[in-house]
Amino acid sequence: MTTANALYDVPGPKTRKRHRLYGIASTVVILGLLAWILYLLFDTDQFTYTKWMPFEYKGIQELLLRGLGNTLKAFGLAAVLSLALGTLLAVGRLSDHRPVRWLSTLLVEFFRAMPVLVMIFFIFVALKVQPLPALVAGLTLYNGSVLAEVFRSGVNSVERGQREAAFALGMRKTQVMSYVLVPQAVRAMLPAIISQLVVALKDTSLGYLITYEEFLHAGKLIASNLDYDLPFIPVVMVISPIYIGMCMLLSWFAGWVSRREQRSPKTEAVDVAPAEPGMLLPRVQ
Amino acid sequence: MNVLTDNFSTFGDGFLGTVELTVYASVLALVLGFLMASFRVAPVGSLRVFGTVWVTVLRNTPLTLLFFAVLLGLPRFGLVLPFKVFAVLALGCYTSAFICEALRSGINTVPRGQGEAARSLGMSFGQSLGLVVLPQAFRSVIPPVGSTLIALAKNSAIAGAFSVTELLGTYRTLSELGYNIVWTFVWIALGYLIITLAISALFNALERKWGVAR
Numbered sequence: 001m002t003t004a005n006a007l008y009d010v011p012g013p014k015t016r017k018r019h020r021l022y023g024i025a026s027t028v029v030i031l032g033l034l035a036w037i038l039y040l041l042f043d044t045d046q047f048t049y050t051k052w053m054p055f056e057y058k059g060i061q062e063l064l065l066r067g068l069g070n071t072l073k074a075f076g077l078a079a080v081l082s083l084a085l086g087t088l089l090a091v092g093r094l095s096d097h098r099p100v101r102w103l104s105t106l107l108v109e110f111f112r113a114m115p116v117l118v119m120i121f122f123i124f125v126a127l128k129v130q131p132l133p134a135l136v137a138g139l140t141l142y143n144g145s146v147l148a149e150v151f152r153s154g155v156n157s158v159e160r161g162q163r164e165a166a167f168a169l170g171m172r173k174t175q176v177m178s179y180v181l182v183p184q185a186v187r188a189m190l191p192a193i194i195s196q197l198v199v200a201l202k203d204t205s206l207g208y209l210i211t212y213e214e215f216l217h218a219g220k221l222i223a224s225n226l227d228y229d230l231p232f233i234p235v236v237m238v239i240s241p242i243y244i245g246m247c248m249l250l251s252w253f254a255g256w257v258s259r260r261e262q263r264s265p266k267t268e269a270v271d272v273a274p275a276e277p278g279m280l281l282p283r284v285q
Numbered sequence: 286m287n288v289l290t291d292n293f294s295t296f297g298d299g300f301l302g303t304v305e306l307t308v309y310a311s312v313l314a315l316v317l318g319f320l321m322a323s324f325r326v327a328p329v330g331s332l333r334v335f336g337t338v339w340v341t342v343l344r345n346t347p348l349t350l351l352f353f354a355v356l357l358g359l360p361r362f363g364l365v366l367p368f369k370v371f372a373v374l375a376l377g378c379y380t381s382a383f384i385c386e387a388l389r390s391g392i393n394t395v396p397r398g399q400g401e402a403a404r405s406l407g408m409s410f411g412q413s414l415g416l417v418v419l420p421q422a423f424r425s426v427i428p429p430v431g432s433t434l435i436a437l438a439k440n441s442a443i444a445g446a447f448s449v450t451e452l453l454g455t456y457r458t459l460s461e462l463g464y465n466i467v468w469t470f471v472w473i474a475l476g477y478l479i480i481t482l483a484i485s486a487l488f489n490a491l492e493r494k495w496g497v498a499r
Contacts, residue, residue: 009401023332113477113478113481114439114477115441121453198345209349240346240350243350244346248341
């Protein structure tokens with residue numbers, strides 16, 4: 001429990017009593033904070049019928065569902081394409097040919113260093129592309145480059161003996177890669193790959209900024225409707241649990257895969273990456 | 286080419302806006318992240334739960350949604366502040382969750398024996414924390430905090446889309462003036478590169494000075 005780190009000793013009876021006291025005090029403070037927020041919500045009339053009425057209408061429900069569908073469509077496309085691009089770039093970075101390696105390193109480093117929104121805006125404004133392809137292209141370039149680094153570090157993290165043994169058996173490089181290194185690397189990196197897909201899912205909401213009709217955009221349409229007394233807070237209260245829930249589900253799945261792979265005997269020769277969403281960030285040198 | 290020379294003040298304002306956002310939000314994120322990390326390792330159950338909920342929710346929130354909720358939602362509670370302050374709030378809170386996790390895993394890298402040895406030498410809690418545990422945690426925490434702050438600088442571009450003066454937002458002014466849009470973006474990209482490379486240089490220097498010898 002609390003003794004998992006170096007900070008505290010095992011508490012004695014007096015300390016336990018003190019900690020219980022702190023616990024009660026902090027619970028009171030936290031509950032007070034929540035009560036204050038709830039009071040503010042009621043005080044500013046966020047729970048009136050007019051503000052929640054729109055969610056009863058079929059048209060509005062369909063608008064929200066269509067938005068959600070568009071979000072998932074962008075996510076699906078971006079996920080598949082960035083996995084493909086990531087594979088391509090990782091193969092390039094692990095190539096034996098120096099020009100190929102340099103080119104893919106340059107691409108990976110550039111796209112990882114750029115804010116994803118700048119790329120999306122560039123494609124949308126300067127190249128005059130439709131919102132959906134612009135969003136998908138921006139997400140693909142960014143997440144593809146990050147995934148390329150994930151794949152590459154996965155292949156490099158397989159124990160050296162595996163590669164050496166495979167070469168000693170007379171396998172070619174392609175065979176070593178596809179029969180020995182990549183299967184183990186993918187198993188080890190699966191949690192990190194899924195966590196990167198969480199980032200892609202979160203970033204689909206950037207489509208809202210380039211007028212792609214996704215979930216947040218649908219929410220904005222409802223929220224700015226004067227007929228319902230600008231139901232801004234209700235909209236946020238409806239859409240954020242759905243958004244956060246989707247991302248949490250995917251993060252939880254990454255954690256589950258991570259725990260599962262760590263137990264698996266097939267990952268003995270490689271370290272399984274922890275499921276850390278968004279933490280595989282560029283270490284620009 | 287003359288996009289930059291003609292509009293140096295516009296680009297300069299945008300660049301400074303991004304730097305300002307990044308610095309203020311970093312300070313907020315570091316302070317909040319430290320607070321949340323200390324909550325998450327505290328021996329008090331309710332604080333641990335609060336820290337865990339804070340981190341789990343914020344790490345899984347799309348930043349655009351958070352900006353949307355903070356910039357357009359808080360004014361409904363009668364809280365009227367400049368957009369810039371709201372943007373710093375949103376960016377800082379979002380990043381604090383990542384900082385918290387980086388700090389927590391840094392504390393967890395310190396072997397338990399270190400704390401036990403400090404206590405058996407008769408050090409008080411404050412002494413063992415300040416002289417033994419935190420200095421060691423600090424060393425291993427530099428690289429992840431650096432990459433989190435680089436991500437923050439990149440995320441600050443979202444503020445520009447919510448009409449805060451910022452580097453990405455300059456493209457709107459310049460395209461209205463009829464300048465070449467591609468070159469505008471080249472200079473914007475260069476601006477972001479300068480900021481992210483500066484942060485990474487800073488953290489590389491810190492790493493060289495205090496990092497773990499590998």
